[in-house]
Amino acid sequence: MLINKRQFLQSLTGLAALPQINLEVLMSSVEAQSPQQVAQNEVFWSELRKGFTVTKDFIHLENGYYVLASNEVLESYIQHIRDINPISSRYMRTRQFDDKLTVRKQLADLVGASHEEVVITRNTTESLDTIISGIDWKSGDEVVMAVQDYGAMVDMFKQQARRYGIVNKIISVPNHPASDEEIVELYAQAITPKTRMLMVCHIINVTGHILPVQKIADMAHAKGVEVMVDGAHAVGHFDFKIPDLHCDYYGSSLHKWLGCPLGAGLLYVKKDKIKQIWPLIGETNYPDDDIRKLNHTGTHPVHTDLALADAIKFHQKIGIQRKEARLRYLQSYWTSQVRNHPGIVVNTPADPKRHGAIANVGVTKLKPADLAKMLMDKYKIWTVAIDYANVHGVRVTPHLFTTTDDLDALVKALKELA
Numbered sequence: 001m002l003i004n005k006r007q008f009l010q011s012l013t014g015l016a017a018l019p020q021i022n023l024e025v026l027m028s029s030v031e032a033q034s035p036q037q038v039a040q041n042e043v044f045w046s047e048l049r050k051g052f053t054v055t056k057d058f059i060h061l062e063n064g065y066y067v068l069a070s071n072e073v074l075e076s077y078i079q080h081i082r083d084i085n086p087i088s089s090r091y092m093r094t095r096q097f098d099d100k101l102t103v104r105k106q107l108a109d110l111v112g113a114s115h116e117e118v119v120i121t122r123n124t125t126e127s128l129d130t131i132i133s134g135i136d137w138k139s140g141d142e143v144v145m146a147v148q149d150y151g152a153m154v155d156m157f158k159q160q161a162r163r164y165g166i167v168n169k170i171i172s173v174p175n176h177p178a179s180d181e182e183i184v185e186l187y188a189q190a191i192t193p194k195t196r197m198l199m200v201c202h203i204i205n206v207t208g209h210i211l212p213v214q215k216i217a218d219m220a221h222a223k224g225v226e227v228m229v230d231g232a233h234a235v236g237h238f239d240f241k242i243p244d245l246h247c248d249y250y251g252s253s254l255h256k257w258l259g260c261p262l263g264a265g266l267l268y269v270k271k272d273k274i275k276q277i278w279p280l281i282g283e284t285n286y287p288d289d290d291i292r293k294l295n296h297t298g299t300h301p302v303h304t305d306l307a308l309a310d311a312i313k314f315h316q317k318i319g320i321q322r323k324e325a326r327l328r329y330l331q332s333y334w335t336s337q338v339r340n341h342p343g344i345v346v347n348t349p350a351d352p353k354r355h356g357a358i359a360n361v362g363v364t365k366l367k368p369a370d371l372a373k374m375l376m377d378k379y380k381i382w383t384v385a386i387d388y389a390n391v392h393g394v395r396v397t398p399h400l401f402t403t404t405d406d407l408d409a410l411v412k413a414l415k416e417l418a
């Protein structure tokens with residue numbers, strides 16, 4: 001393991017440093033391999049794992065909540081706190097906004113959008129609730145969403161229903177669709193002349209099902225309906241650019257697949273839609289069509305914004321194609337071993353274009369909560385139980401530091417329990 005400059009300095013000053021890897025050297029070792037070849041190169045991934053501090057107490061397969069940051073990103077984050085703390089208000093008054101603009105531009109580049117359409121928020125909840133609360137709703141306006149959508153957004157729509165009399169129409173997405181058209185049609189059927197907005201998950205968090213968002217957006221736009229995408233789990237997970245989705249609004253959490261320390265999100269608003277959104281937090285310093293009006297944060301942990309640049313750098317050194325291929329490979333690696341096993345139900349589509357790292361699995365004779373508890377108590381495998389709508393099982397979310405040995409332990413446990 002090579003020691004980098006920061007580790008060397010820390011060893012001189014006596015501050016404990018987290019183990020670091022030389023990512024540039026590691027990446028050059030796989031330069032000649034395709035993403036699919038790298039995806040199955042266990043030697044490479046076990047070296048990369050050394051750049052994360054992973055618990056030895058349990059097998060961590062619940063990385064959907066948020067993903068632990070790599071040691072490299074974590075060290076930079078801690079350094080930002082150390083740097084800003086002594087100068088406190090001077091940093092806030094003189095450098096905060098320029099630094100945030102620099103990172104915002106990097107984030108916008110990452111998702112293929114103009115920085116004039118992107119702001120850094122705290123999370124998806126803040127991003128999408130800003131939009132839901134910012135629309136001038138009229139009584140009778142209709143919104144289409146799915147029962148598999150995330151509770152915080154659905155709750156915000158319920159609040160608008162109570163406050164303004166909007167009507168929320170809830171569809172249910174099948175776990176194993178026959179085609180994109182089947183899903184598009186489901187959403188289309190729920191649209192009426194009163195429908196104003198459609199909310200759709202880019203990837204459903206409880207099943208890991210990636211939805212054909214662009215086709216849904218094109219269908220909705222043809223009927224005059226705006227489209228808001230919940231991309232909480234998408235940025236940093238698989239390769240896409242927001243403008244290619246043809247949506248009007250997009251929110252994501254960057255402490256998930258991008259590996260930023262807690263408290264970073266993205267809000268994208270298509271340029272011509274910015275004007276119509278009222279800010280959630282009052283802001284009069286910017287014109288109505290400037291997205292910064294939606295980003296008045298008050299005093300907040302600015303070191304997270306700075307660490308976002310480090311997370312983007314780490315992510316880009318690995319490369320989104322390699323990351324996507326590895327995450328999809330890990331999911332298929334274990335689901336393919338249990339998908340047709342008696343007593344086991346996989347609630348995530350097998351088609352690779354419909355999933356990434358996340359999958360949901362049930363054991364028919366066990367309640368999801370009991371399955372999650374047994375996996376943890378008996379096998380030290382940490383997952384999360386999901387038990388509503390058409391999803392009854394535990395969500396399993398590997399990450400870049402997950403090994404195939406971890407997944408072998410999961411497969412063995414599931415087969416024993418079934």
Ligand SMILES: Cc1ncc(COP(=O)(O)O)c(C=O)c1O
Pocket residue numbers: 064065123124125126149150152201203204205230232233253
């Ligand atoms: C689909 C989906 N949307 C929104 C959220 C909310 O994300 P956050 O808590 O980071 O705001 C989550 C969180 O897991 C999610 O899975």
